[in-house]
Amino acid sequence: xxxxxxxxxxxxxxxxxxxxxxxxxxxxxxxxxxxxxxxxxxxxxxxxxxxxxxxxxxxxxxxxxxxxxxxxxxxxxxxxxxxxxxxxxxxxxxxxxxxxxxxxxxxxxxxx
Amino acid sequence: xxxxxxxxxxxxxxxxxxxxxxxxxxxxxxxxxxxxxxxxxxxxxxxxxxxxxxxxxxxxxxxxxxxxxxxxxxxxxxxxxxxxxxxxxxxxxxxxxxxxxxxxxxxxxxxxxxxx
Numbered sequence: 001x002x003x004x005x006x007x008x009x010x011x012x013x014x015x016x017x018x019x020x021x022x023x024x025x026x027x028x029x030x031x032x033x034x035x036x037x038x039x040x041x042x043x044x045x046x047x048x049x050x051x052x053x054x055x056x057x058x059x060x061x062x063x064x065x066x067x068x069x070x071x072x073x074x075x076x077x078x079x080x081x082x083x084x085x086x087x088x089x090x091x092x093x094x095x096x097x098x099x100x101x102x103x104x105x106x107x108x109x110x111x112x
Numbered sequence: 113x114x115x116x117x118x119x120x121x122x123x124x125x126x127x128x129x130x131x132x133x134x135x136x137x138x139x140x141x142x143x144x145x146x147x148x149x150x151x152x153x154x155x156x157x158x159x160x161x162x163x164x165x166x167x168x169x170x171x172x173x174x175x176x177x178x179x180x181x182x183x184x185x186x187x188x189x190x191x192x193x194x195x196x197x198x199x200x201x202x203x204x205x206x207x208x209x210x211x212x213x214x215x216x217x218x219x220x221x222x223x224x225x226x227x228x
Contacts, residue, residue, distance in 0.1 A: 043219035
């Protein structure tokens with residue numbers, strides 16, 4: 001069963017605009033959420049995370065928002081750059097666990 | 113994440129052969145995790161190991177798959193009698209701490225196994 005869902009397989013955004021990637025989860029035990037970026041033929045690279053005690057975390061051009069009541073989080077990239085083109089995975093883990101539960105990923109294409 | 117070394121990068125096996133995937137964690141990391149990514153899917157947790165111990169193998173298929181992380185040397189994921197459905201990318205991650213989340217986990221570049 002897919003406990004972390006990324007319903008948009010792909011997203012195309014113009015350079016300089018905002019990219020918004022969405023993620024939903026079903027397991028209420030999850031309390032830590034992470035975004036990973038992955039280029040083809042590479043391993044995932046950690047991007048940004050958020051704890052369930054927060055609703056926002058910001059790091060440079062990247063901001064993650066968490067809505068616990070809706071079991072929804074989103075990653076905002078602004079301004080988007082062509083180098084941001086990659087597959088973005090949302091992942092979640094419970095406080096008592098260590099196994100990351102990944103979504104299927106969203107392929108972001110930033111066009112010049 | 114170049115510090116986590118996986119080899120080989122690509123592995124082709126015929127049905128029924130054995131596949132051995134190796135993972136050398138980052139220096140100073142004693143926790144290793146294996147994940148599998150099937151085509152068009154996200155990564156799925158397979159097993160969590162510390163040196164000489166399997167902590168959690170709840171994500172491992174019941175048969176044909178095994179993992180170890182010896183006192184010396186890399187962690188090994190072994191798949192016996194491979195079938196076409198084993199074709200996937202296998203990623204290893206390592207961290208200095210385990211337990212609560214693994215935000216400190218760094219992933220290797222993966223081994224792409226193709227079973228023909």
